[in-house]
Amino acid sequence: MKLLVAISQTPETTARIAFKDGGTAFDSTGVNYIMNPYDEWYALVRALELKEEKGGTVTVIHCGPATNDVTLRKALAIGADDAIRVEMEPASAYSVAHEIAAHAADAGYDLILTGKETIDFNGALVGSMVAGLLDLPFISHVSKMVMQGDTVLVTRDIEGGVEEIEVSGPFVLSAAKGLAEQRIPNMRGIMSAKTKPLQVVSPVGTDLPDRHIRFSVPPAKSAVKMIDPSDMDTLVRLLHEEAKVI
C-alpha cells in the first residue's frame, strides 16, 4: 500500500496561549511545539501498522518552515519512510490542503490519512478539503479500520455512537482517538531518521479564501463562589435565581 500522512505542528497541550501585535498573531515566546497528536498518535501509527501488515510505504507531508523539520524527523523516527516539506508559512486550512492535493494528485496513494483536527486552529478542514480537491471519498472521525480483502471496514465516531462503513479504492480519512496506540521512537528509529529522505519543495501557491484576523483570550473568571457541602439547597437556589440555568 502506498500511504500518505498529512502532519501538522502545534503548540504542546499545556502551552500558555497568548497573542501579540494587537491580538493579530500568536505569541510563540517560550512555546514548545509538537506533532499534532491526532496526526501522530492515530493517523501516522495506523499507517505504519498497515504497512507492516500489507507492505508498502508511508510518506509524511507537512507545510511549514525549515524549523519544523524536527517534527518531520520525529515522524521518520517513529517509522515513516520518507518526508516532504512544503516550504511555506501555512496561512489557512485551504492553503495547506491545496499543497497536499497538488502533491497527491498523480502520486497514486491508496490512502491519505490526517488527524481529525489540529489542537491549535481546530479547523477539522484539511482532510475534507483534500478529498474535495481530489474528488476522493472522505470518512471523518475514524476510530477503527480493518482490511477485508479489497474492501476496508471503517468505524467512524458519530454523536453518541459509531457508524460502520465499507469503502474500496483510494480514500481520505481523518483519524480520531482509538485508531491506533501512540508509539515512542526508539534509538534505532531516531538514528535511521537522520538519513531517511526529507525533500523540500516549493509551494504551488493559492489565494486565501479565509483568514483569522484577530485573537483574544477569554476574560478571567470572577472568583468562584464556594458552597457549604451540607447545603445543596443553596446551590440549587443559586443555579436557579442567579445563574438562571435550571
Place this chain on the structure above:
Amino acid sequence: MILVFAETQEGKVKKSAFEAVYYGAKVAADQGTTCTALLLGQAADGGHLGRYGASEVLQVDHPSLSAFDSSTFSKVLASVAQDKKATLVILPDSANGKSMLGQVAILLKAGAIRGANALPEIKEGGMEIGRAVFSGKAFAICRVDTGVAVISLAGNTLKPVAEGNEVVVKKVETVVPSPRTRVVNVRRTTGIVPLPEAEIVVSAGRGMKDPSNWGLVEELAEVLGATTACSRPVADSGWRPHHEHVGQTGIAIRPNLYIAIGISGAIQHLAGVNSSKVIVVINKDPEAPFFKAADYGVAGDLFEVVPQLTLALKRFKEAHH
C-alpha cells in the same frame, strides 16, 4: 440568500438543525435576504423548520441519500447552493457537518469557518465570524472575502425560538452522485441528547474511584435532564465509552451548565469545557485547579455531596411544578 443544511437522524430533523435555521434566519433578516433549509433524504417533520425562520424548505429525496456519504451529501448541498446563489451556507458542527464543511467550501470556492459561535458581521464587504481556537483556550475572528462563506455552527450559539409558521416542504430534483462508501451498521445510544447539543452536562472523573459508582452521576443527570460525560483517564481506563470523553483530545462542549464531579481540572480538560456558560465543581480537594475555572464550587466528599444535590434538585423540581 442563506442556505442551511438541516441534518436529520432516522428520518427526523435534528435539534441542531432548528438552531442552524434560527441562526440563518437571523442573519438573513440582518442582510435583507431569506433563509432556505435543505433536507437530504427522508424527513417526516421538515415543515417545522418554518417555525424557526426558514421561509422555504427544500428536500432532495433520493435512494442514494438514505445513508450518509460525505462526498455525495457535499455535492448535492453545493449544487443546490449554486442554483440558489447562496452567499452563506450553514452546516451543523456535528460529525457529518464537519466532514462536509471542507468539501462544500472547495466545491463553492468559498471561505470555510468551522464552529462559528456568534452572528456574522459584514465589514468592508467581507464577512467576519467568531470561533473558538486553541481547543477553547482562545477566541478568534475569521474573515471571508470571497463573497461566499460556508460555516459550521457550534451548538448552543443561539437558543432557537419558534416564531414563524409551518411551511410546506418542496421537493427538488437534482443530480445525486452515487455514494462510494456504504454504511453497513449504525450503533447509537438512543434517547440521549448528544453531548455537543446538550444544554446541561454532568461529568465525572477519577474521583468516582470505580465504574460501579456511576449510578450517582446518572441519577443526578436524570433529575437535571442532562447528558453524562467523563474525563480522559476515565475513558482511557475503559470505565466509560470514548464518545463521552470531553476535553482537548475528546469532545469540546459549551452547555449552559457543566457540573464536574471528582475531576481535578487539568488544562487539557478545561480546554474542552471552559466555554460552558456556568461551571459547578465538586471535589474533595479544595486546592483542585478546577475551582479557579468554576462559578460555583463545593469542596466536599462527592459520595455525600452528589446524592444531596440530587435530592435538593428533586425538592426544587417538585416545588416548581
